[in-house]
């Protein structure tokens with residue numbers, strides 16, 4: 001495939017590995033003769049949050065198993081032993097680390113990537129799970145700061161995704177360990193909760209070594225001190241680079257080129273606009289909707305402003321968890337009825353729900369093919385299926401797909417339908433950083449090329465920034481009431497949204513990507529005084 005100088009066959013034709021990175025000469029570990037090979041290891045450092053940035057299937061968990069002493073790296077030999085490992089790392093930062101591992105002096109605390117698995121393994125109450133982890137006497141403080149008091153008496157099997165994630169973070173943080181590993185903190189959490197968890201993890205790192213994998217780049221950026229970029233061929237081989245400063249690492253990754261390694265990880269750069277997109281006023285209106293409201297029994301109530309949606313635009317939907325975003329899009333999609341205000345429209349809406357169920361054992365090919373005959377069009381195959389990398393899943397059963405695979409099939413299924421408007425509820429969930437960027441591009445191009453309206457609910461600020469022309473902002477009190485504003489310009493919408501969160505962003509000088517300002521820093525205070533939370537002069 002492709003360039004002729006690739007070390008391995010590239011997964012996407014366009015991805016070139018230029019030259020032979022030094023690290024590729026000898027794998028750190030290989031699973032069997034033709035198995036996955038890992039090159040390099042991250043270096044945990046006391047007093048630092050070390051991040052790993054790269055796609056899934058590239059050996060991150062393998063590296064952590066090695067660092068926790070449960071897997072002895074074999075350097076591609078038939079056998080393995082710690083003596084060889086110590087010899088190999090003599091004179092490097094990892095030598096002292098592995099000496100402690102061998103002496104049994106390293107205790108590891110890990111937060112698993114897939115929190116949805118926890119209820120399968122533990123059926124008791126939240127308090128029963130957490131009490132066992134309280135080795136530092138910090139549990140009460142963690143429960144308070146992660147806002148978990150109200151779920152302590154609830155069964156683990158009854159928790160929402162966001163609650164499970166915070167329980168898992170609390171459990172990992174409460175233990176007394178030398179090395180903490182958080183495999184993604186952002187799934188199911190809103191921006192406020194992501195930043196809150198990030199701050200908590202930074203505090204652990206004051207006197208411990210912490211390693212994180214995180215695919216929300218705005219969060220990784222504020223959380224990590226140093227970052228190892230991971231690249232390669234998912235399932236084939238993975239290379240973990242030397243550590244880089246977090247800003248440099250993310251910038252190199254977005255540009256798609258790692259200069260020190262002389263490796264191109266993506267054919268083109270991921271770019272950000274400094275100025276808000278212009279709101280076109282002369283575009284045809286797709287739908288005018290009136291204000292409506294919905295109340296769940298004696299529980300949560302949602303009220304909305306009316307609004308006007310334009311043909312071909314992408315609207316971002318932002319707000320905290322439990323504020324009614326999913327309820328709003330379900331009402332628009334006709335899945336549920338509002339109590340007051342009628343939505344009489346005869347436009348057709350395709351809808352990807354937040355929680356995707358795959359209960360029928362059906363082949364992906366038949367599932368997508370059954371939605372519309374667009375599936376067989378070359379447009380769908382080249383513009384949707386190929387960039388989402390789902391062709392290789394066609395023969396698999398829906399019920400056998402992983403979270404990330406199912407998400408990509410669900411996005412494709414939504415875009416495969418004949419409709420006037422496409423609504424995607426949290427498409428970034430379970431996707432790694434590379435898949436998010438591809439999904440963003442697919443959705444944006446789809447709306448542009450076909451003149452279709454799209455609505456995207458998401459918490460990933462980079463995704464929202466790249467996708468949206470306008471924003472629908474939700475405010476209120478989570479689980480009590482929510483209010484949806486009319487669609488606003490990106491400038492007004494971001495200001496409203498971030499003022500509620502009390503967060504400002506600055507722009508990176510090199511890539512223009514948004515970066516969270518430290519609270520009460522000079523820039524934070526200046527921008528708040530000017531009301532410029534996101535876009536500024």
Ligand code: ADP
Nearest residue numbers: 031035036056057058059060061062063235236
């Ligand atoms: P990541 O954490 O980056 O998603 P992993 O380290 O879990 O990646 O896995 C990298 C690759 O190694 C995957 O292709 C996986 O199938 C393979 N792999 C993981 N564990 C084993 C094992 N015990 N034996 C053989 N292959 C494995």
Ligand code: ADP
Nearest residue numbers: 296299300320321322323324325326327328479
């Ligand atoms: P978001 O998508 O912003 O997280 P949702 O629309 O899913 O918010 O939910 C808003 C609130 O309504 C939450 O407190 C949720 O628990 C509650 N809720 C959602 N669906 C139902 C339902 N069918 N019955 C009762 N309460 C519900």
Ligand code: MG
Nearest residue numbers: 325326354425
């Ligand atoms: Mg939701």
